[in-house]
Amino acid sequence: MSLLSWGMYPKVTNTVFKFNSEERLKEIISEYNDLIPYGNGRSYGDSALSSNIINVKPKDYFIDFDEEQGLLHVQAGVLLSEILEAYVPRGWFLKVTPGTKLITVGGAIASDVHGKNHHVEGCFSECVKEFEIMLADGEVVTCSKETTPDLFRATCGGQGLTGVILEAKIYLKKINSQYIDQTTIKTKNLKETFAAFEEYQDKPYSVAWIDCLAKDKEIGKCLLMVGDFRDDGKLDYRLKPQKSIPFNFPSFALNNWSVRTFNWLYYGKAKEGVSKQRVDIDTFFYPLDAIGHWNRIYGKNGLTQYQFILPKETSYEGLEEILTAISKSGKGSFLAVLKLYGKANNNWLSFPIEGYSLALDFKIEKGLFELLDQLDEIVVKHKGRIYLTKDVRVSKETFEQGYPHIEKFRQYRKANKMDSKFQSYQSKRVGI
Amino acid sequence: MSYVLIIGAKSDIAKACAREYAKHGYDLCLAARNVNELSEFAQDVTTRTQKSVKLLELDILDYKSHQGFYDSIEEKPLGVISAVGYLGEQEKAQSDFEEAKRIMDTNYTGVVSLFNIIADDFEKRRSGFIVGISSVAGDRGRKSNYIYGSAKAALSAYLSGLRNRLYDAQVHVLTVKPGFVATKMTEDMDLPEKLTAQPDEVASDIFNAQQKGKNVLYTKWIWRWVMLIICSIPEFQFKKMSI
Numbered sequence: 001m002s003l004l005s006w007g008m009y010p011k012v013t014n015t016v017f018k019f020n021s022e023e024r025l026k027e028i029i030s031e032y033n034d035l036i037p038y039g040n041g042r043s044y045g046d047s048a049l050s051s052n053i054i055n056v057k058p059k060d061y062f063i064d065f066d067e068e069q070g071l072l073h074v075q076a077g078v079l080l081s082e083i084l085e086a087y088v089p090r091g092w093f094l095k096v097t098p099g100t101k102l103i104t105v106g107g108a109i110a111s112d113v114h115g116k117n118h119h120v121e122g123c124f125s126e127c128v129k130e131f132e133i134m135l136a137d138g139e140v141v142t143c144s145k146e147t148t149p150d151l152f153r154a155t156c157g158g159q160g161l162t163g164v165i166l167e168a169k170i171y172l173k174k175i176n177s178q179y180i181d182q183t184t185i186k187t188k189n190l191k192e193t194f195a196a197f198e199e200y201q202d203k204p205y206s207v208a209w210i211d212c213l214a215k216d217k218e219i220g221k222c223l224l225m226v227g228d229f230r231d232d233g234k235l236d237y238r239l240k241p242q243k244s245i246p247f248n249f250p251s252f253a254l255n256n257w258s259v260r261t262f263n264w265l266y267y268g269k270a271k272e273g274v275s276k277q278r279v280d281i282d283t284f285f286y287p288l289d290a291i292g293h294w295n296r297i298y299g300k301n302g303l304t305q306y307q308f309i310l311p312k313e314t315s316y317e318g319l320e321e322i323l324t325a326i327s328k329s330g331k332g333s334f335l336a337v338l339k340l341y342g343k344a345n346n347n348w349l350s351f352p353i354e355g356y357s358l359a360l361d362f363k364i365e366k367g368l369f370e371l372l373d374q375l376d377e378i379v380v381k382h383k384g385r386i387y388l389t390k391d392v393r394v395s396k397e398t399f400e401q402g403y404p405h406i407e408k409f410r411q412y413r414k415a416n417k418m419d420s421k422f423q424s425y426q427s428k429r430v431g432i
Numbered sequence: 433m434s435y436v437l438i439i440g441a442k443s444d445i446a447k448a449c450a451r452e453y454a455k456h457g458y459d460l461c462l463a464a465r466n467v468n469e470l471s472e473f474a475q476d477v478t479t480r481t482q483k484s485v486k487l488l489e490l491d492i493l494d495y496k497s498h499q500g501f502y503d504s505i506e507e508k509p510l511g512v513i514s515a516v517g518y519l520g521e522q523e524k525a526q527s528d529f530e531e532a533k534r535i536m537d538t539n540y541t542g543v544v545s546l547f548n549i550i551a552d553d554f555e556k557r558r559s560g561f562i563v564g565i566s567s568v569a570g571d572r573g574r575k576s577n578y579i580y581g582s583a584k585a586a587l588s589a590y591l592s593g594l595r596n597r598l599y600d601a602q603v604h605v606l607t608v609k610p611g612f613v614a615t616k617m618t619e620d621m622d623l624p625e626k627l628t629a630q631p632d633e634v635a636s637d638i639f640n641a642q643q644k645g646k647n648v649l650y651t652k653w654i655w656r657w658v659m660l661i662i663c664s665i666p667e668f669q670f671k672k673m674s675i
């Protein structure tokens with residue numbers, strides 16, 4: 001059976017390889033080309049897709065935990081949700097987590113993912129002490145920032161293009177509650193939204209949900225949610241059973257009106273001004289994980305996510321322009337997530353830079369890619385960049401302009417013969 | 433120590449059961465042939481759950497060893513789960529009796545040999561639970577796998593009788609009838625997605641059914657209805673069919 005990504009677009013067929021030993025993986029790598037590692041397929045686009053896929057998810061053993069250092073050693077196919085299930089009750093949490101817990105540790109490294117605390121803790125690579133990776137020649141290398149800095153910078157954020165990550169040692173962080181004190185701030189326009197982000201910058205976790213169908217003076221109105229862990233000793237965390245969307249919704253189900261209604265309900269439901277709540281880990285960090293296969297809501301043609309980031313200096317102007325363009329187009333987006341990021345790291349393809357990022361989900365339909373091309377122009381104009389792990393269509397030209405280290409990455413792949421072994425549809429499209 | 437003994441522990445379903453029981457606070461004893469291959473897995477379970485995991489060597493076809501195997505366990509388990517099984521090749525088994533015998537012995541004779549011993553002990557102690565993994569294939573013989581199916585049918589009948597016998601001793605027996613499960617056994621088959629369970633779903637169903645004292649578990653649950661339909665097709669019709 002062929003594997004797709006979270007966006008269910010493109011619909012492709014592929015050969016899926018499993019391996020139960022390093023020898024077998026070495027054989028696969030030496031025999032085939034156009035290989036790409038695949039974790040849990042939560043990337044939206046074609047980062048993990050190629051004609052030949054290496055399925056790493058079955059490598060899901062926990063190897064060791066060093067309580068003193070909070071250092072967890074796992075195989076690359078372990079899901080973040082499994083780490084939470086085992087370690088939250090013992091008072092440990094991920095230092096960095098994205099908005100879904102259903103991704104593998106390998107995928108977290110390969111996309112150098114970030115979370116609501118990027119402005120404090122940085123990307124996932126910050127918590128990675130070292131990892132083991134099988135390279136294009138079948139050699140297994142233990143890689144860390146200190147011992148093999150180039151391999152580290154190429155692999156963290158490198159979208160699986162340097163080899164197959166097999167194991168990793170990651171630091172967890174101590175918590176004393178599975179509950180979060182959350183403050184919700186309702187703003188009326190983009191200006192207020194920016195001011196709120198600045199005001200609450202000392203909160204370790206923050207993210208805003210933007211109503212992107214708002215018009216004129218209301219453009220940029222949002223619900224900003226900030227918070228921090230409580231200290232009440234309640235650590236009784238259990239994974240909740242998911243409710244699942246059993247089949248694809250008909251694609252007309254999600255139109256401008258349903259999105260408008262949803263946005264209205266969501267935004268309208270929140271109290272005016274500032275309010276406070278106590279919420280649990282799953283509600284705060286992973287609201288979407290409560291519904292399995294929610295991607296099916298977008299219908300059988302699938303969806304994509306457009307996520308870009310703009311440097312702080314150009315953020316306000318750029319966002320205003322982009323939100324206006326989207327509002328004019330009338331194309332709905334259920335989810336529009338805005339966040340203020342901290343400083344960029346040294347990894348060659350990691351997405352975050354200091355500034356504001358917006359992520360928007362769209363269903364695949366006629367006219368969408370034209371709109372996104374138009375948004376690309378605004379992003380490039382404002383010196384921004386696109387997040388590869390969400391992308392399925394960006395052009396080489398647009399992509400390149402956002403990532404100044406791209407030549408280093410290309411040269412490194414070439415010098416280590418990775419470019420002839422590991423390729424995804426995305427890497428071919430953007431020429432990396 | 434309150435531990436559960438799992439037989440045929442290298443099976444994907446067994447491994448999922450091991451994680452499930454450990455997650456709910458049980459220590460484990462895992463028995464399999466070439467059991468040393470499970471040492472990394474034992475470490476996995478311990479790292480996840482802080483539960484202790486012991487490994488024991490056991491070949492279900494080496495009947496003579498069974499009494500010694502069980503006697504050597506100092507403290508007796510709270511319960512036992514067997515996931516031992518062998519699908520074999522139906523066509524080969526039709527003409528090669530060795531293959532047929534291997535299928536019957538692995539799925540039935542061997543399990544009976546070991547369960548007899550454990551049942552005696554549990555009966556005496558008036559406590560314990562026994563979980564046997566049979567199959568929906570045992571509900572009706574089909575040309576594509578009736579030798580395996582007949583062995584599973586025998587196992588289901590055995591478990592039903594054992595449940596009846598041990599009722600008075602308050603020893604509970606659970607018969608598990610999986611439909612399709614995505615494991616090593618079915619790796620090369622093209623299974624229908626909607627009818628196929630993942631090992632961890634099966635494990636969680638088994639844990640819940642065992643804790644609730646259910647007698648027969650179909651997993652996924654829809655298989656109860658699929659098999660009801662298959663079993664209600666009249667024989668004169670069924671014999672002409674290819675399913």
Ligand SMILES: Cc1cc2nc3c(=O)[nH]c(=O)nc-3n(C[C@H](O)[C@H](O)[C@H](O)COP(=O)(O)OP(=O)(O)OC[C@H]3O[C@@H](n4cnc5c(N)ncnc54)[C@H](O)[C@@H]3O)c2cc1C
Nearest residue numbers: 039040041042043098099104106107110113114159160165
């Ligand atoms: C609801 C939702 C919310 C999200 N929120 C965020 C967020 O807040 N922040 C964020 O940064 N991301 C977010 N993401 C994106 C997601 O975190 C990344 O796409 C992540 O990489 C997916 O991991 P995966 O295990 O599913 O990997 P896949 O999607 O299977 O693969 C992703 C990439 O990692 C590579 N890869 C996977 N495993 C390995 C391995 N073992 N060795 C080498 N390369 C490997 C693949 O080749 C591919 O390039 C979100 C996604 C969803 C669906």
Ligand SMILES: NC(=O)c1ccc[n+]([C@@H]2O[C@H](COP(=O)([O-])OP(=O)(O)OC[C@H]3O[C@@H](n4cnc5c(N)ncnc54)[C@H](OP(=O)(O)O)[C@@H]3O)[C@@H](O)[C@H]2O)c1
Nearest residue numbers: 440442443444445491492515516517567610612613615617
């Ligand atoms: N997968 C399905 O669709 C499905 C459906 C219905 C029922 N079942 C039943 O579920 C159970 C578990 O199967 P599975 O799917 O997890 O497949 P599996 O991984 O092939 O498990 C079968 C296990 O039985 C063990 N075994 C075989 N002969 C043995 C022997 N002589 N001594 C000790 N152990 C022996 C095997 O050990 P080795 O690893 O050493 O070979 C293997 O671990 C089986 O009883 C099977 O019949 C499976």
